[in-house]
Amino acid sequence: MNKLVLxxxxxxxxxATLALLMxxxxxxxxxQTPPGPGVEPLTPLQAEGRDVYVANGCSYCHTQQVRPLPxxxxxxxxxxxxxxAYQTPELLGSERTGPDLTNVGVRQPSTVWQYIHxxxxxxxxxxxxxxxxxxxxxxxxxxxxxxxxxxxxxAYAPARGVVVPSHQAEALVGYLLSxxxxxxxxxxxNDIAAxxxxxxxxxxxSTTAATxxxxxxxxxxxxGADLAKGQALFTANCAACHQGNGxxxxxAFPSLKGNDAVNDADPTEQLHPVLYGLQGASVGGxxxxxxxxxxxxxxxxxxxxxxxxxxxxxxxxxxxxxTAAQVAAERAKGK
Amino acid sequence: MASxxxxxxxxxxxxxxxxxxxxxxxxxxVFVAYTVTATLWLLFxxxxxxxxxxxxxxxxxxxxxxxxxxxxxxxxxxxTLFGWASLALVGLAYYVAVRSCGTRLYSARLAWIxxxxxxxxxxxxxxxxxxxxxxxxxxxxEWPWPIRLLFLAGLAVTGWxxxxxxxxxxxxxxxxxNWYIVxxxxxxxxxxxxxxxxxxxxxxxxVSVSGYYMHNAVGMWFTPLTLGMLYYALPKTLSRPIYxxxxxxxxxxxxxxxxxxxxxxHFLFSPLPWWLQTTAIVFSVAMLVPVWGGSAxxxxxxxGRLRDxxxxxPLMFIFVGVIGYVVGSTQGTFExxxxxxxxxxxxxxxxxxxxxxxxxxxxxxTWGGIYALLPLATGKSPGQLGLTMHFWMAVVGSFIYVIxxxxxxxxxxxxWMHGLPFIQSVVDIQSYWVWRGVGGALMFLSHIVFAxxxxxxxxGPSAKAAPxxxxxxxxxxx
Numbered sequence: 001m002n003k004l005v006l007x008x009x010x011x012x013x014x015x016a017t018l019a020l021l022m023x024x025x026x027x028x029x030x031x032q033t034p035p036g037p038g039v040e041p042l043t044p045l046q047a048e049g050r051d052v053y054v055a056n057g058c059s060y061c062h063t064q065q066v067r068p069l070p071x072x073x074x075x076x077x078x079x080x081x082x083x084x085a086y087q088t089p090e091l092l093g094s095e096r097t098g099p100d101l102t103n104v105g106v107r108q109p110s111t112v113w114q115y116i117h118x119x120x121x122x123x124x125x126x127x128x129x130x131x132x133x134x135x136x137x138x139x140x141x142x143x144x145x146x147x148x149x150x151x152x153x154x155a156y157a158p159a160r161g162v163v164v165p166s167h168q169a170e171a172l173v174g175y176l177l178s179x180x181x182x183x184x185x186x187x188x189x190n191d192i193a194a195x196x197x198x199x200x201x202x203x204x205x206s207t208t209a210a211t212x213x214x215x216x217x218x219x220x221x222x223x224g225a226d227l228a229k230g231q232a233l234f235t236a237n238c239a240a241c242h243q244g245n246g247x248x249x250x251x252a253f254p255s256l257k258g259n260d261a262v263n264d265a266d267p268t269e270q271l272h273p274v275l276y277g278l279q280g281a282s283v284g285g286x287x288x289x290x291x292x293x294x295x296x297x298x299x300x301x302x303x304x305x306x307x308x309x310x311x312x313x314x315x316x317x318x319x320x321x322x323t324a325a326q327v328a329a330e331r332a333k334g335k
Numbered sequence: 336m337a338s339x340x341x342x343x344x345x346x347x348x349x350x351x352x353x354x355x356x357x358x359x360x361x362x363x364x365v366f367v368a369y370t371v372t373a374t375l376w377l378l379f380x381x382x383x384x385x386x387x388x389x390x391x392x393x394x395x396x397x398x399x400x401x402x403x404x405x406x407x408x409x410x411x412x413x414x415t416l417f418g419w420a421s422l423a424l425v426g427l428a429y430y431v432a433v434r435s436c437g438t439r440l441y442s443a444r445l446a447w448i449x450x451x452x453x454x455x456x457x458x459x460x461x462x463x464x465x466x467x468x469x470x471x472x473x474x475x476x477e478w479p480w481p482i483r484l485l486f487l488a489g490l491a492v493t494g495w496x497x498x499x500x501x502x503x504x505x506x507x508x509x510x511x512x513n514w515y516i517v518x519x520x521x522x523x524x525x526x527x528x529x530x531x532x533x534x535x536x537x538x539x540x541x542v543s544v545s546g547y548y549m550h551n552a553v554g555m556w557f558t559p560l561t562l563g564m565l566y567y568a569l570p571k572t573l574s575r576p577i578y579x580x581x582x583x584x585x586x587x588x589x590x591x592x593x594x595x596x597x598x599x600x601h602f603l604f605s606p607l608p609w610w611l612q613t614t615a616i617v618f619s620v621a622m623l624v625p626v627w628g629g630s631a632x633x634x635x636x637x638x639g640r641l642r643d644x645x646x647x648x649p650l651m652f653i654f655v656g657v658i659g660y661v662v663g664s665t666q667g668t669f670e671x672x673x674x675x676x677x678x679x680x681x682x683x684x685x686x687x688x689x690x691x692x693x694x695x696x697x698x699x700x701t702w703g704g705i706y707a708l709l710p711l712a713t714g715k716s717p718g719q720l721g722l723t724m725h726f727w728m729a730v731v732g733s734f735i736y737v738i739x740x741x742x743x744x745x746x747x748x749x750x751w752m753h754g755l756p757f758i759q760s761v762v763d764i765q766s767y768w769v770w771r772g773v774g775g776a777l778m779f780l781s782h783i784v785f786a787x788x789x790x791x792x793x794x795g796p797s798a799k800a801a802p803x804x805x806x807x808x809x810x811x812x813x
Contacts (some may be wrong), residue, residue, distance in 0.1 A: 004501055007514050011591055012521040016554070018595035023529045023547035026611055031540025055467035057405020070752035081606040084538040089471025092542055092605060094549075096681040099757045101348055123393070127758050129394040131404045148782035236756035 036082025038182025042175070050177025052136075052168050054089065061130070063093035063100045064179070074236065074298075076103030076181045083168055083181070098130055104179040110290035112252050113241055114173040115150045123156040124240055124249065136169035148289075151251040169233055230310030233303055237295060246315040252290060254283035257315040267308060267322045271330040301327040349359030358439035362430060363712040365446045367793045369426025370705055371455055374782075374789045376418025381779045383411040388775045391768040401465055403516070409477040410464050416475060416552070417486060418457040420697055424560040425449065425493055427704045428516045430712060431567040432500045435510040441499030445492050456482050473541070474549045476530045487527045494520040515563025518591070523557040537622045543599065543607055550598035557693070558590070561660075561700045562629060565653065568704045569636055572649055578635035582628050590625035593618045600671040603680065619671035622664060630661040648722035652703030655730060659695025666691065678752065683764060684744025687737045694733050694778070702729075704787065709792045717788035717795075725784040732777025735770055743767025 042050060053059070064087075068078035079102060084090060108114065113124060119137055121128035139161045143149040149162035157163065165173070235244065241253040248255040256262050261269035261283075273281070277294035280287060295304065301324040308327070312319030389396055390404050400406075433440055440446060460478035463469075469477050476483060497520055501513045530548040553645055570577050577583060599607055599615035633658060637644060644650045669675055679685065702725070710716045743764040750760040 003507065003509050004498065004517075007509060008498055008501075008517045008521060011514070011518045011587075014591055015518075015522045015595060016525050018592070019525050019529050019547070019551075022596050022598065022611075022614075023526070023551075024535065026543040026547075026608070028535045028539040029540070030543050030607070031535055031537040033539045033634065054472050055406075055469050056403055057408055057469060057472055059472040060405055060408045061347055063681055065602075065605050066392075067510060069604060069752075071754060074754070074757070079606050081539050084542065086538065088537045088541055089473055090538065090545060091472060092545075092602065093472075094474060094601060094681065095683070096683065096751075097683070097761070120395075121450060125758060127762050129391055131390070131392070131394055133403070134398070203604045231603045232756055235758070239756075 016262060033081045033085060035085035036080055036182065039082055039085055041086045042178060045171050046175045046178045048255065049171035049173070049178075052172040053091070053175060056133070057089045058101075059093040059094075061095060063096045064102045065092040066100060066102050066181075070325045072100070075100040076106070077183070079181075098128075101176065101179055103179060103181045105177040106293060108240065109293050110241065110253075111173055111177065112151060112290045114176055115169065116152055116156075116252065117240075118165075118169060118173065118250070119150055119152060119163060120156045123153050124243070126244070133169070133172075134163075136166050138166055139163055139165050151249065151270075152177070153249055160330070163329075212223075225252040226306055227310050227313060229303075231305035231314075232244075233299070233307045234310050238307065241292075246311065251286070253290070254281065254286070254288055256311050257317065259283065259317070262308075262311050262317050265320045266332060267319075267326055270308055270311070270319075271304065271322070271327055272333075274299075274307065275327070275331055276335045296331060301325075301331065354433075354437075354439040360714075361443045362433050362440055365440065365443060366426050366430045366451075366709060366712045368447075368450055369422050369429070370709060370789055371793060372450065373419050373422035373426065374786050376414050376422060376457060377782050380411055380414035380419055381775075381782050383407050383414065385772075385775055385779050387411055388702070388768070388772040392765065392772065397598055400467075403473075406465055406467065406469075408474070409469060409474075410461050412475065413460055413464070413477060414457060415693070416557070417453070417460070420557055420693070420701065422450075422453055423701050423705065424557065424697075425453070427564045427568075427701065427708065428493075428497060428520075428560055429500075429707055431512050431564050431674055432497050432516055434575050435512050435567050436501055436506075438500060438503040438505065440627065441496050441503060442736055445496040445499075449489045449492040449496065452485055452492065456489060457487040459485070473545050476548060476554045480531055482745055483527065483531055485522065487531065488528060490520060490524050494524055510567070511577070511580060511587070512563040514569040514584075514587050515559040515566065518587070519559030519563065522551070522559070526551040526555060528805035539606060542602060542605065543611060544608065546601045546607070546611075547595070547598040549601060551595055552716075554590075554594045554597075557697045558594075561656070561697050562586075564704045565633060565656070565700055568649070568707045569633055571651055572647065572653070572707045573636065573640055573643065575636065575640075578632050578638075582632045586625040586629040589621070589628070593621045593625065597671070600676075602634065603671070603673055603676045616673070617787075619668050623668055626661060626664040626668075628749050630657050633657045648719075648726055649703050649707035651726055652699050652706060654703075656696055656698075656700030656703055659691060659697075663688065663692035678748035679744060680748075682744035682747040682751075683740045683767075684748065687740030687744060690733065690740070692736045695737070699729070705789070705792075709789075714797050715792050715795050717791045721784050721791065723787040724787060725781045728777045728781035728784065732774045732779075732781060734774070736774030736778065739767045739770035739774060743771070 011314060031223075054056045064079075066072045066075045066077065066079045072078070083102075084092075117124050118132075118133045120132040120134060121130040124134075135148065139158045141161050143162050143164050147164055149164055152163055155232040242248050242256050243253075246256040261273075264270070272278075273292055275294060275296035280289065281292070282288075299307070305322055305324045308319075308322045311317060386397055386402070387404060387407055394404075421475060429440065429446060456478070460482045463479050463482060464477060468479050470479050470483075471477070478486070494517070497513075497517050500616050503507060526548060530544065530552075566577060566583060596618040597615045599611045600619050603612050603616070605612075633653075637650070637654065644654055670679055670685070670688060693808050706717065706722065743766075746767070747760045750763055751757075
């Protein structure tokens, strides 16, 4: 019997000690991590949306952790300990079948886009394999007063009636739009790896989004602008709303095909929204309520010029090419 | 095989009254009940897995709230881990503990209570997840806490029963299998408790507990139970002692000390403290010691017996399981290196890894154990055709599965490193997901054959040889 006590008791004791050291004590210690500057608790509606996120297992495909690695820079700055102060349960995730959502409220601030995407992701991203969450919406004959129907493309809209979000969808989108990284001063202590990478990220010059041109894309333009790079950047940053064919979604996102701003020799109307964002735009007599996020913080002048030139030379557009210097000048004008 | 019952151990039971035939029947019925319910969970969990795999290529297939990906995914993992693997391994553990101690079950009633607790927890957990009651999407602890408490009660009952059984042994020594089995159940009780208690798990603190828990739930529960079973089933089937008892003891203690510290390697590059991540990497390398020591021990026990291997499906399953153990665990060590994790972390490569270990190691070893030991308990054998079909479909299926996700996941990771638009990584891995589905379909088909084999071993016609459920000679297996 003594031997049994030794093996069972001894190994359980050793294990309990290690569980304490590697599980419980770090848990207690790290639970005290104070919120970083600008990190706020969720509103009741956002918290409800987070519960919807958890209930439907969004975090099995979407991480909420930006690593200090070059490939993660498109998702925001590297996550800091203080970012997670109000995040219980934690939703860092272990797989990234879909994009990271740490900063999605900044990257994709349009409520309309979020609703369309949630109703059927393929309506805005044809290659997406995310499930449709159409069961979070109702099909009604007429949208109730004060509520706008979701402007779905015809191919995805129900045959009759209009689609309005349920309370669940409103809460979920409220939560998604709350996911914004507050800027953080360099923390140093938890800079676990690749300090060079995080320094670069702090410098804010992100040109990584298109270091490898997409296959089969057009080569360098006549004035040295890189159209292949522009196309890759467009796909990564613009196509979710304006679509790969540049035609946008009627009533939701304006078309860039034949768009005046894109074909105008003066690029101000094209570059300013890219750098500083836009809200309530009127294009071709239609007012678009969705906000366009600013890209000035994440894209360099050369990146913006590449995107602009890709737009100016695609889908039948014939705009005069723009240069990085013009983008810099536009940036200098400020908002 | 059933007629062979030479002593396989160094010590031999002496003196005491031997377990009766009735005790043998009770043990067999416990073993059968755990194996049968486990098999039903395997069929269910992998059917869900097939639906999930199909959704990668056809995202609008099986739409709606109750069949949405994010609800089925934890149902698949939890049903696999806590329905199938846990029940199957506990059933085997009871048999191994009783036989290797040359005694009878401490309490049949406790075994039945445990069976009910495990199954009720798994059913309730499955229903809860499907209705959207997910306790935070924290991997492998998604069931709401009252349900996990039920499962923990099942573990406690099982631990009590196993300790009681080993306490009844007739020898002074405790055979190595029981170290792993009793240890594994006790450790599982501890980490389950650590995971359930909520009052110290907030924000980043919970991240560190998640890292600890999700790795311990695998490596301090399924691994020790599987190894403990192998230390009995392999010598038993080969009728020769384990190559080195001391090496087994060494692997036991090193596994115990190294494994609990490596959980944070699931969160490299996260804001978890640097020391926690680095400790995890260092001990992930140290894990090569118990892994290579343990698997070398099994392989050396099999040395020179390749001909027997080719003629015995239980041995072939065990052989694949041992290979899965060494390959999967070694791969895990490499994945923990920062440079490689930069490519593979968060990609489908990790899904390939988890199937290489849980399937290639735990499942194959478990099947080998069931095919080796269940016929001894019931006196009934599966047919050769069923064994052949199960083995080859499972081997080929899981090979396709793991290879396709390893390649696809690597492509995903390289796409991200090259800064391609994110959606490109979804497009580039598509064809590998198709192959994964092909592999998964073969695996599922093999499980149907396995269920047929289990039926034959439990309820089919008796084999020609008389059952040896309680033969006194077998008590010598301790």
